[in-house]
Amino acid sequence: MSDEFAQFQEAFFEEAAEHLAIVEEGLLALEQHPQDLELLAKIFRSAHSIKGASGMFGFNAVTQFTHKMETLLDLLRTGEKAVSPPIADLLLKSTDCLKTLIEAVKSGVAVDDEVVQRLTTELATASGAQPPAVPQKQSVAAPTQSDSQERSYLIKWTPPEWLFQRGLDPLQVLKELNGLGDLSSVTLDMTRVPDLAEIDPEKCYLSWELQLLTGKDQKTIESAFEFVREDSKLVIEAQPVASSECQVASQNPQHEIRNQQPETVEGGLKPLGAILVESGVVSPAVLEQALSQQKRVGEILVEQKAVTPHQLEQALNTQRQQEAASHTKKTDTTSIRVDTAKIDKLINLVGELVITQSMLSDLGSRFEIKQLPVLLERVAQLERNTREIQERVMGIRMLPIGTAFSRFPRLVRDLSTKAGKKIQLVLSGEETELDKTVIESIGDPLTHLVRNSADHGLEPPEERLDNNKSEVGTIRLNAFHEGGNICITVEDDGRGLNRDKIVAKAVKQGLIGENEKLSDDQIWPLIFRPGFSTAEKVTDVSGRGVGMDVVKRNIEALGGTVSIKTVTGKGTTFTLKLPLTLAIIEGMTVRVGKETYIVPLLSILESIQPKAGTIKTVVGKGELINVRGTYLPMIRMYEVFVLEPEYTNPMKSILLILETEGERVAVMVDEILGQQQVVIKSMEQNFRKVEGIAGATILGDGTVGFILDVRGLLEIARHNTPVAA
Amino acid sequence: MSKTALIVDDSPTMRQMVAFTLTNAGFTVVEAEHGKDAVNKVTAAGKMDIVVTDLNMPEMDGITLIKELRKLSAFKYTPILMLTTESAIEKKQAGKEAGATGWLVKPFNPETLLKTIAKVLPA
Numbered sequence: 001m002s003d004e005f006a007q008f009q010e011a012f013f014e015e016a017a018e019h020l021a022i023v024e025e026g027l028l029a030l031e032q033h034p035q036d037l038e039l040l041a042k043i044f045r046s047a048h049s050i051k052g053a054s055g056m057f058g059f060n061a062v063t064q065f066t067h068k069m070e071t072l073l074d075l076l077r078t079g080e081k082a083v084s085p086p087i088a089d090l091l092l093k094s095t096d097c098l099k100t101l102i103e104a105v106k107s108g109v110a111v112d113d114e115v116v117q118r119l120t121t122e123l124a125t126a127s128g129a130q131p132p133a134v135p136q137k138q139s140v141a142a143p144t145q146s147d148s149q150e151r152s153y154l155i156k157w158t159p160p161e162w163l164f165q166r167g168l169d170p171l172q173v174l175k176e177l178n179g180l181g182d183l184s185s186v187t188l189d190m191t192r193v194p195d196l197a198e199i200d201p202e203k204c205y206l207s208w209e210l211q212l213l214t215g216k217d218q219k220t221i222e223s224a225f226e227f228v229r230e231d232s233k234l235v236i237e238a239q240p241v242a243s244s245e246c247q248v249a250s251q252n253p254q255h256e257i258r259n260q261q262p263e264t265v266e267g268g269l270k271p272l273g274a275i276l277v278e279s280g281v282v283s284p285a286v287l288e289q290a291l292s293q294q295k296r297v298g299e300i301l302v303e304q305k306a307v308t309p310h311q312l313e314q315a316l317n318t319q320r321q322q323e324a325a326s327h328t329k330k331t332d333t334t335s336i337r338v339d340t341a342k343i344d345k346l347i348n349l350v351g352e353l354v355i356t357q358s359m360l361s362d363l364g365s366r367f368e369i370k371q372l373p374v375l376l377e378r379v380a381q382l383e384r385n386t387r388e389i390q391e392r393v394m395g396i397r398m399l400p401i402g403t404a405f406s407r408f409p410r411l412v413r414d415l416s417t418k419a420g421k422k423i424q425l426v427l428s429g430e431e432t433e434l435d436k437t438v439i440e441s442i443g444d445p446l447t448h449l450v451r452n453s454a455d456h457g458l459e460p461p462e463e464r465l466d467n468n469k470s471e472v473g474t475i476r477l478n479a480f481h482e483g484g485n486i487c488i489t490v491e492d493d494g495r496g497l498n499r500d501k502i503v504a505k506a507v508k509q510g511l512i513g514e515n516e517k518l519s520d521d522q523i524w525p526l527i528f529r530p531g532f533s534t535a536e537k538v539t540d541v542s543g544r545g546v547g548m549d550v551v552k553r554n555i556e557a558l559g560g561t562v563s564i565k566t567v568t569g570k571g572t573t574f575t576l577k578l579p580l581t582l583a584i585i586e587g588m589t590v591r592v593g594k595e596t597y598i599v600p601l602l603s604i605l606e607s608i609q610p611k612a613g614t615i616k617t618v619v620g621k622g623e624l625i626n627v628r629g630t631y632l633p634m635i636r637m638y639e640v641f642v643l644e645p646e647y648t649n650p651m652k653s654i655l656l657i658l659e660t661e662g663e664r665v666a667v668m669v670d671e672i673l674g675q676q677q678v679v680i681k682s683m684e685q686n687f688r689k690v691e692g693i694a695g696a697t698i699l700g701d702g703t704v705g706f707i708l709d710v711r712g713l714l715e716i717a718r719h720n721t722p723v724a725a
Numbered sequence: 726m727s728k729t730a731l732i733v734d735d736s737p738t739m740r741q742m743v744a745f746t747l748t749n750a751g752f753t754v755v756e757a758e759h760g761k762d763a764v765n766k767v768t769a770a771g772k773m774d775i776v777v778t779d780l781n782m783p784e785m786d787g788i789t790l791i792k793e794l795r796k797l798s799a800f801k802y803t804p805i806l807m808l809t810t811e812s813a814i815e816k817k818q819a820g821k822e823a824g825a826t827g828w829l830v831k832p833f834n835p836e837t838l839l840k841t842i843a844k845v846l847p848a
Contacts, residue, residue, distance in 0.1 A: 004835050005742050012738040048781050049736040052810055055832035056742060063832075165795070167804040167826040169847055176844060227827040227845070337737075 005056055010335055012053050016102050019046035021406045024095050027088055028409045034083035044073040050098070059105045062098070065116060068123040069094050075127055087126055092410070094119050150181070150215045151238055157225070158189075158207035158233035165202060168228060174208070176224040181214025207233075336436055338396050346392045353385045394584070397437075401479045401488070402430030404439045408450055408477060415454040422461055422472040423454055429479035434486045434580050441558055442488065442578065445551040449490040449574050450475060452547070457494035457572050467569065469493070485560075485577050493571040497564070502526055524564040528552040556660065559585060559602060577602075585680060587707065589673040589699070590656065593643040596705040597669070598678050598697060603710045605657040605664065607672060610650050622717065625650075625666050627657065633717040634666040640692060640716055646670040660710040665717055667708075676700075680707060692716050728846070729753045729772070733763040733790060734779035734808065743777055743808075746835040747842075760785025764793055767800065775846055776805040777829075780816055788816070788823045795824040804845035 026043040030036065047070045054062040069091065075081040097119050104111040155177070159170055177183055187209040194205065212221065221236055222229060277284050301307045307315075360378050363371065405427050416423040458464075458473035465471055476491040499520065506512045506526050526532060530549040555562050560578035579585060579602075587598035614626040615634065623634040634655070638645035647653040647670055655666045678697040683690055694709035730752040734740045744754045755770055757763035759782040767773060776794065780787035787807055794800040804826040809816055817828055826845045829838060 008738055008742050011741055015736060015738045042783070045735065045781055045783060052831045053736050053738045056739070164802060166821065166824050167802050167845065172844060172847065
């Protein structure tokens with residue numbers, strides 16, 4: 001691989017991912033329309049592009065594998081072979097394998113050679129070829145002998161008549177020959193040139209006889225004629241060498257040091273189970289079962305009373321945090337491809353900003369009070385510039401959500417075959433743009449919701465027919481903008497949530513009282529509680545009791561919310577509401593004493609002015625406030641952050657009711673100042689982590705305001721410990 | 726004045742690599758995503774000193790592009806290099822008939838690319 005090209009590897013990986021998505025999507029669509037030649041051509045082109053570009057970087061495994069796929073695709077494209085379900089399946093599997101191969105070169109891990117080999121053979125068989133021969137070495141420019149003895153060659157060349165029409169120039173060839181050695185004699189043969197009247201100026205009637213003295217071999221000389229050789233009359237004769245002694249030296253010993261690498265030996269040892277399965281002692285199913293009975297280390301330790309469940313929980317938490325940290329590290333290095341038009345526009349805007357700035361400094365240097373209107377006008381202009389630049393810069397990080405949706409057709413296809421259901425997936429709003437980080441982070445929660453709909457939501461075909469529904473169940477994914485947020489809905493037309501089952505389970509788990517009267521809106525969110533699953537049987541797809549709580553946690557980590565709408569027998573809709581970007585939040589500015597804090601708008605339920613007698617103090621639980629019959633923990637902000645407040649009497653101040661992860665808390669502040677967008681600056685990066693503070697921002701007057709971490713505040717409410725400032 | 730090159734390839738990675746090599750060699754580069762794009766761009770840009778084109782592209786493939794270019798008086802004698810993969814070497818014939826000056830087999834390195842260009846580029 002050329003080092004100069006190495007810098008484009010990142011671009012290749014990005015492009016390859018796009019092509020892989022096209023191939024996969026195309027193959028899925030092909031199952032519906034096996035005759036679509038245009039689609040086949042598109043799939044072929046993508047595979048072809050991956051092959052071509054991977055070769056440039058020397059990713060031979062990728063190139064060779066793609067070549068095999070391409071061969072089969074070519075047969076399909078030219079109609080020599082028909083698209084059949086087994087072929088589509090094979091190609092889909094190969095696409096997965098190719099994905100792994102590319103992932104492998106990217107991260108430098110070894111791949112399962114066996115799968116690659118098997119698929120390679122299958123692809124070759126499907127293409128009607130003999131089993132694959134030993135992979136050929138990439139021929140990169142034949143090594144040229146440079147130090148052999150000089151010889152004289154007689155070259156007779158008659159180029160084709162249409163030479164000029166291909167943009168070729170005989171002079172070029174002569175020049176190149178001259179570069180190889182000494183072109184001692186050039187004889188032009190003009191006998192074929194017709195009379196002037198008959199001459200076609202676009203034709204070449206000339207031929208040459210050349211004498212070349214060179215140290216290069218015949219092959220190199222021929223390469224000068226590379227583009228015309230097959231169509232020319234060309235004779236290259238080596239002249240006998242004057243001295244005879246050098247004949248011996250012609251056999252040039254080639255000290256070719258080959259980089260002999262052992263056939264990829266995997267770094268680690270194979271797990272015992274794998275060896276047993278391979279040697280045929282146990283079947284994979286038996287192994288699977290044995291493994292499922294295996295307890296986790298933590299469970300064993302708890303059983304042996306070596307650790308307490310609490311200690312275990314803490315250790316697991318640490319593990320999770322480390323995992324999360326390593327994850328963020330990984331995403332740090334990703335790049336983003338931006339439409340040049342977006343950048344051009346931005347540069348243009350920066351230019352305008354510079355002009356505005358110079359106009360302002362010009363005005364500032366000789367400012368008189370009567371110029372105030374001009375100043376205000378310029379400032380307004382600055383504001384316009386800044387706002388527009390802000391929007392455009394955010395726009396750079398915006399990608400259409402389609403990239404996150406693209407995995408679902410395949411997923412749904414696999415799920416429907418696995419579950420024996422007929423499922424149709426309808427995507428809409430793919431062009432809706434949102435922040436790249438958000439797109440990357442919603443993939444998993446969305447996958448979970450779609451799996452859930454396919455597995456639990458949609459009924460088997462018979463049941464659907466019994467209920468007068470179409471045999472084919474539908475899952476709809478839709479994305480759209482709403483205010484400053486993006487909404488993503490996952491909708492199915494299945495059986496809907498079962499209220500009775502959820503209530504029964506919740507009562508069993510002690511989440512609600514047996515005779516508690518709850519509205520539907522209070523019942524449905526229960527499924528987001530950890531460990532809550534009403535699925536009767538645990539399936540391969542979902543229903544292990546983990547999941548919905550993780551979905552909710554992930555969405556909330558992004559500053560979003562999840563809501564459910566369901567009608568028994570008609571279906572369920574999950575709505576995810578997410579901020580467009582993570583860098584800016586919509587916040588409510590509040591004042592405590594002289595300090596200003598920002599509360600994320602999404603977490604505010606309401607603000608109230610408490611009435612006398614609604615606040616009670618409970619031993620061990622701190623202060624509680626009665627809000628329409630429910631007691632919520634109350635936090636005095638000035639106590640938490642050790643401030644001098646304006647009011648210490650709750651009746652005079654304002655209480656914000658905040659909610660996060662289903663828990664509520666009342667926070668006491670002096671005054672609500674207003675609502676504004678704030679740019680989050682990390683506390684960890686600039687200072688250190690402070691409990692109860694999610695970040696900082698710079699306010700309009702230049703002072704620093706802290707953004708409240710509602711979850712952290714809840715923790716504080718639980719432990720009642722003020723933060724040392 | 727620096728020489729101008731038109732690079733036609735639907736793969737942005739390939740385009741970037743060829744453009745990078747040629748820019749470093751002192752060319753002014755115009756990039757196009759496929760044949761149609763290229764035809765539109767040369768209509769705007771006029772003459773080019775060399776064209777480097779991929780063959781397999783959407784909208785308009787390389788062979789058609791070469792034929793279209795040869796129809797234009799400004800491109801009648803312009804050297805046109807086509808990028809092929811080894812498997813598509815049979816396309817060489819089709820390319821020659823369409824009027825391609827030369828070809829380059831992928832994978833190649835910057836030196837080969839520049840050498841091949843030197844081969845067909847009139848001094």
